[in-house]
Amino acid sequence: MKRIITSLICIFAFSSGVQANAKSDNLIKPPGFADAIETLALANTGNSELSQPKIESEKNNSQSTLISSIKSLDELAGQLITADYVTKKEIIRNIATLKDSRALPFIESILQGELFYIKKSDQLVYRQLLDNKKYLAVSALNGSELGEFKKRKLKKIGINNNLRGEMKTIIATLKITSTDPILREHAALEILKGANENTLTLIDLAISKETDSSINEILMTAQAIIHLKSVDPLKRIDAIKSLEDSLYVESRNALMLFINENKLNNSETSKEEITYAQETVNGIDKLVTLNNVAENIYFGVSLGSVLLLAAIGLAITFGVMGVINMAHGEMIMLGAYTTFVIQQLMPNHAGLSLIVAIPAAFLVSGLMGVLIERTVIRHLYGRPLETLLATFGISLVLQQAVRSIFGPLNQDVLTPSWMAGTFTVNAGLELTFNRLYIIIFSLLVLATLAVVLKKTLFGLQMRAVTMNRPMASSMGIRTGWVDALTFGLGSGIAGIAGVALSQLTNVGPNLGQAYIIDSFMVVVFGGVGNLWGTLVGAMSLGIANKVFEPMAGAVLAKIIVLVAIILFIQKRPRGLFALKGRAVED
Amino acid sequence: MSLAIPKHLENAPILYLDGVSVSFDGFKALNNLSLCIEPGEMRAIIGPNGAGKTTMMDVITGKTRPDTGTVLFNHKELNELDLTQYDEAEVANLGVGRKFQKPSVIETLTVFENLELAQKGGRGVWQALMHTLTNEKKQKIQNTLELIALQDKAQDLAANLSHGQKQWLEIGMLISQEPELLLIDEPAAGMTDEETMKTAELFKTLAKNHSLVVVEHDMDFIAALDCKVTVLNEGSVLAEGSLASVQKNQQVIDVYLGR
Amino acid sequence: MSTLHNTSENPKALKLGPIGTLLMGDKGGQRLIMALIAVAIIFPFCNLVFSEGSFLHVSTYTLTLTGKYLCYALLALSVDLIWGYCGILSLGHGAFFALGGYAMGMYLMRQIGDRGVYGNAELPDFMVFLDWKELPWYWFGFDQFWFASIMVLVVPGILAFVFGWLAFRSRVTGVYLSIITQALTYALMLAFFRNDMGFGGNNGLTDFKDILGFDLQSNTTRCALFIASALAVILGYLISRFITTSKLGRVLVSIRDAEMRTRFLGYKVEYYKLFVFVVSAMMAGVAGALYVPQVGIINPGEFTPIYSIEIIIWVAIGGRGTLFGAVIGAIAVNYAKTYFTGAFAELWLFMLGGLFVMATLYLPKGIVGFIEDAKQGNGTSNRFYLLFKNTPFSKWFSKQSSKGSV
Known part of the structure; x- marks a missing residue:
């Protein structure tokens, strides 16, 4: 009986959980097909978390005190096996604050679903598929081999979408302090994707430290996107201003969101802001075109x-x-x-x-x-x-x-x-x-x-x-x-x-065969015996094809170009750069 | 000069070129050329290579469009026509016949068929499809064959004719077209002396009721034609007059011998 | 030359009236037509009357295959008419063939009615599959056989007219013309591959059930189609013969050999080319229309440029500029193709490629021209003639003259 009630609550919680997940996802990026599948899968495994909110918060309290006293990665990681999602988040945050070089790959492996634990011994491992269909378990903490296991003897450290988003940002924060500018740029882009109020302080900090101008630009964009939601109108105006000519998809999305949300709001200032934002969007669109x-x-x-x-x-x-x-x-x-x-x-x-x-x-x-x-x-x-x-x-x-x-x-x-x-x-x-x-x-x-x-x-x-x-x-x-x-x-x-x-x-x-007819068309169009004719012919054909393509699709574009050449040759039967005079006519 | 009496349109020229210029990629083939052929006139045109003789014919027959200038043809019924508005076939059907420098007969057809194709009338597609050879038309072809002395070769492929015979066949085709104006490019090339003289005689007979423009290098032939001569150089008229007067002209001598 | 004598040799021809006059002096043509008539009677007879085990039985497979060859023969005739006689090397005749085929295919498609997989009486299966709600406008009328038959002529005719008018008027000639005809068929191929075109896309039109109410799978219908194909070849031959022996035919020859000269004789070359191009396209369309019910499918593959070039090789092998040469070439090459693709699939492309090279290098006038030359003792081919001298081969081909109406 108790089980039935629990499962009923589960179903209810599950559906609302999906909604919540979807909503938080929307702020970050529109979920693709793969994301949607993940959302479902995660929501399924996430039932337990959502079905027992009360017990969980108690647990949470007790565990967080416990965590704060532990300072080594090995010990923190060990907690992951039994922890629920909220605790996991806490643990991962704590791991991130450790000055341990293993922290970043460790968190990344959780995000990618590569971290497992051995059911019997509760050891955290990475697994490798062997020829005999068994898996070789390698310790996630010290890299030592722990033997072969059947698939079901290893269990994955589960995550949900909420945790996933959090981890991405956490990874980005770790990477943003990296010495490798390429890593930092990737991190900055990741931060831009997940820009929200929580990351603002982090971004401010990163901006102050960042020396690379292009990375700084990304961070500033993220900052501006967050500032759009600020209560201070001056900050908002500044934010719009700094989003001018910004070509990141997130910038335009944020501006559009800003416009749509404030249209309901009829105050004078927001009207001005909306017009300004709209102009900025138009400017961006022009640039995109x-x-x-x-x-x-x-x-x-x-x-x-x-x-x-x-x-x-x-x-x-x-x-x-x-x-x-x-x-x-x-x-x-x-x-x-x-x-x-x-x-x-x-x-x-x-x-x-x-x-x-x-x-x-x-x-x-x-x-x-x-x-x-x-x-x-x-x-x-x-x-x-x-x-x-x-x-x-x-x-x-x-x-x-x-x-x-x-x-x-x-x-x-x-x-x-x-x-x-x-x-x-x-x-x-x-x-x-x-x-x-x-x-x-x-x-x-x-x-x-x-x-x-x-x-x-x-x-x-x-x-x-x-x-x-x-x-x-x-x-x-x-x-x-x-x-x-x-x-x-x-x-x-x-x-x-x-x-x-x-x-x-x-x-x-x-x-x-694929290129011969196009080559003929180039020759027919450009005229023969003239390298310039061939150059102009080839470029015109190439560009014409690619300009028509987004409008009409690849096949139709090709047909259009072919028909255009057939018509063109009516006007100039010997091509664009034809030799003239008596000699040619025989 | 054998000036036949104009059949019609007294003193109005049958062919009138004024200020005609043609250039190919910057090279001026014709440069402000003016020429006037009277009805029933025979005119010989001479000039060094590249003087623009063939281009002039191209312009008259609608093969080349002039950059500037007027080309007028006085048609029997339609009067003054701007020839630059017509293509080759239309110009031919208006009554301007042309013989090429290289003898161009249709080699895969017989002599008879060549003449049949050239015979006046029936140029439309449908007419050609439904064409039947009446006895009258056959007779006409027979007459032409005799005129060009090819009656024995009527059923031979034109490809098997000698060079001179091809020239004659082409002249025969030209006559079969019954044009008012004949443009003839180097008719004597590849002919024996005897044939050349016979050709000159033929042209003189033709000149009685046609207008002729003959381009030729052979001075003996031109002398035999005994008509007004126009000298072209670098696309325009250098001198005009009787052969004797032209031959004395210092400029003409310079051009032919080199300065 | 020999034409007048031949008349006296063939008094029968005179009795035949206009057709006889047309075939006067065309021994090859006479034999060809006799052979076609014989085949049109014997094949269906042997198929229907003798049972399968019988020695005299002609299998339905053979019948259909030969019917296919006959369609190709008509197609070859159409190409010979423009290439052999007018010098226009069209690399796009496969397109006219395919268009005729599609017109017929559309009729056959609509005949299926509600017997399709989806059981939609109005829409062909592929439209239902594409979730189309109503028949596109260009499919209207194709439920009527007479309308489809007219379209078989009109659609290729109009395309040939428009294309020819544009090309010939602006004097696109020689290889330029060949290349743009190839571009045309290529563009059509791409277009017909598109599902949006409404012609079944990739799969084309197929799964036909019956024609004029007769079951396409039945032997009787197949025999009827076979006879129709043979008759179409005969008719196509006579029409081509009529055209080529008329004065128009001689104008075409003179356009082929001296286009400029023909213009200066006062002939509007573009109109003549246009006429023969359109006639030829219509013939190709008819060939396609007869082909489709016999093979049971039409798809965009028929527009592939290679197929169009293959037609040229049939004509070249048979003998360009001799009408029955084209017919012989089409049948011979396709028979070889069927045999070799069955027996040594890998070899066939080598052979076909070799045929192209050999035909252009060593057989410029094709089989027919080769034998003619041999008989007249022209050139090096004389030696080869000796090989055939005392065989039936040497008498097989008479001097066929396209220029004999004097």
């Missing part, structure tokens, strides 16, 4: 760079030889596979292998290009449509060859560590390094190519053949060799594009 535009352009330029790399070889061969190489995509694919193979050959040097892959891919694809030119294209000279078909056939053969050798599945190409990571422009805009590298890389390739075409004898001969083949031939230029080398050069650059692409997408037999 600007950020989005900047980000889209960045994505667009990086896509443009990829297209540039993919299309530039195509433009060269088309410009010089009037040949559309349908196997160009496969040259890209060969470059990507070359990267893969080289990485397999030097497995421990992801970064170095990437650099070695650049000339290797150029050679592999370039030689393949020369081979194709000498064996097939040479015989189809002056028949561009037949060349298109023959090279398409070659593309099928190459695809199948790669599929037969490497298998139909995508291969894993590693990204070296120096290509990972992001570059922070402001709080709302982070740019990934790999894209930045590819932008720089493609521009380097373009510049190198421009120099080759302008300054070398081969470049001169190539340009001569482009402009007037019979004349170049009669001046002793071996046009056949120029053709072969041009085709090799175009294909080689495609190989280099493959190296770049291996860092962005999956390396598989169909890699080339």
Whole structure:
């Protein structure tokens, strides 16, 4: 009977507990799906706490006196096993005040649910899954191995959402005093997320000690967000002022909350404050839009760079030889596979292998290009449509060859560590390094190519053949060799594009197919025989794609761009930077 | 000069170019060119390479749009027409026929079919689909074949003709179009002396009821045509007059021999 | 040249009236049509009359497969018409084929009625699945066979008209045109993959039940579809033949070989191209419409650019610019494809790729042109002709002339 009543109370308390949890969560951040699941799970285990409020508070009193007298981590930690949630909070707070280097990882392990205790001996441990499905228990306090245990012999130190939020802040406070600025920044962001009245003193203290300006900015933002709720109107105004141009999501959320809460309040001062706050929000929104535009352009330029790399070889061969190489995509694919193979050959040097892959891919694809030119294209000279078909056939053969050798599945190409990571422009805009590298890389390739075409004898001969083949031939230029080398050069650059692409997408037999139509569009749009045309074409296409994407979705954006090019070519059938005059029309 | 009596529109020119300029990427192919062809006139045009002869023809036939200037054509019924407003096919159908520098016949069709395609009328898609060759039309083609001395080759592919024969076939196609104005680019190229003279005779016959503009390098041929000569240089008219007077012109001599 | 003589050799042709006149001097065409008629009678007969174990039995699988090939043959004819005769290398004809197929698929879809999984009489299953409440406007009318049949012609026709009008008017030619036709079919593929388009997205249209009230699974219906396909190829052949032997056909050839010259003769090249492009697109649409009920599915995969390029290779292998060459090419290549993808799946792409290269390098006129040349003793192929000299092969192909109306 007693049990039934208790469980009834439990149910009631449970539902109200969820509400309370949800509410406190809302102040911090909107709960995601995972959070929601956690909330439920924690609320379930949290029944006992909420169902016995009275007994608990008594216990709490008695235990807190007990805690205050104990000063070592080992002893405090031991209390965790039997303590209820409120006591646990107290214990953890106390642990945090200890000047013990083990405190931070210890609290973090509780937060991550990694701290267990052995049921029999009440020892706090971390566990490791062994091959025999048992767990190895390692003492959480001194790292000694305590033997193997079955899963149910170890029990987790439970936490609830309330405790979780508290621990995050506690961890942040611990980290904010760290000597590592990166750790401090993370801590500051964590504090910003959970900014509330309780953390204000802590923040004030941190600000006074902080030397790094960007970390200080985060802390000041957190401070301002808390001050928004202050009773002092001057503080509130100051807070709004310091939130101007602040790009943290929390700032805007806090301002919106502030506006909504004070709209009910009709006093003169709050009206002014609301207008001011609204203006600030508008300002932030403008900045956010600007950020989005900047980000889209960045994505667009990086896509443009990829297209540039993919299309530039195509433009060269088309410009010089009037040949559309349908196997160009496969040259890209060969470059990507070359990267893969080289990485397999030097497995421990992801970064170095990437650099070695650049000339290797150029050679592999370039030689393949020369081979194709000498064996097939040479015989189809002056028949561009037949060349298109023959090279398409070659593309099928190459695809199948790669599929037969490497298998139909995508291969894993590693990204070296120096290509990972992001570059922070402001709080709302982070740019990934790999894209930045590819932008720089493609521009380097373009510049190198421009120099080759302008300054070398081969470049001169190539340009001569482009402009007037019979004349170049009669001046002793071996046009056949120029053709072969041009085709090799175009294909080689495609190989280099493959190296770049291996860092962005999956390396598989169909890699080339994905980029070939876009490359054609670049050439058609930019015009042939002109590097600038290819550059402008690639960038316009890349940016256009990425600008339409947020509005229409990726697929529709692509369709829009394709249709736009089909319409564009009506106006300028030979592209943006077309050669004019009599010579071209034949 | 063999000036035939104008059939219509006395003294009004059949072709009138004024201040025509064309440039390609900064290069001035035609520079303020003015030219006037009277109805029934035969005019020879000479000039060094790059003087703008072919570009001039391109402008008249609607292939190239001039940057500035007027190009007027005096049509039998429609009177003054601004040729820059029409495309190649429309200009051809208005009665301006053109023969190219390189003989361009349709090589995969027979000589007969080439002439059939050139024959006046029936340019619409539907007309072409439903086209039947009447005896009258067959006869006309037969006549043209005789005129260009290719009656034995009627069923041969045009590709199998000699260079000179191709030139003749193209002239025959031009005649079949029944144009009012003929623009002829280097008709004598690749012909034997005998053929050249025969061509000149043919043109003189044609000039009786057509207007002709002939571009040529062969001075003997031009002498045989015996008509007014215009010298082009760097896209504009350098001199105009009889062949004899032009040949004495110091500027013309400078241009041809180099200063 | 040989045309006039051939007339006397074929007095039967004269009796056949306009069709006979059309096929005058086209021995290959005559044989092709005879063969098609024979197949259209024999295959269904052998399928329906002889029981499964019989030596003379033609299995429904073979029948359907051959029916599929016939649809491809019609598609190849449509490509030959524009590429072989007018020099327009369209890499987007698969799109017209697929559009015709979708038009028919939409009719078949609506015929399912409430027999679908969700039992909705009005909405096809995939719309119910997407939680759509009513039929999109562009699905109206497709419950009627006559409307769908018109759409089979009109939809590809209109797309070809609009696209062609834009492209030909601004004189987009050669590889540029090829590339933008490819972009067109690629864009359509992306569009049809979208669920929002209302054409079943990824899965396309399938699970058809019946056509005009006849069960699609029954042998009789399949035989009827087979006969319809054979008739469509014959009709397509005759229409193509009519076009190519008319003066319009000669204008097309002259556009192919000397476009500028044709303009200066006073022909509006863009109108001619537009005409033949639209006719060709409609033929491709019909091919698609006959294909869908026989294979039982249409999905966006049909828009894949590679398929469109494959059509080109059928024509190239068979013989570009000879109508029956296109038909032979389509059937031969697809037969090879069926055989090799079954027997040596890995090899097929190598072979197809090799075919592209071989056809362009060594068989510029395809099988038909090769044999013609061989008979006339032109060039190096003469040696090869000797191989066929005393076989039935050498007499198989007569000199087929597209230029013989004199």
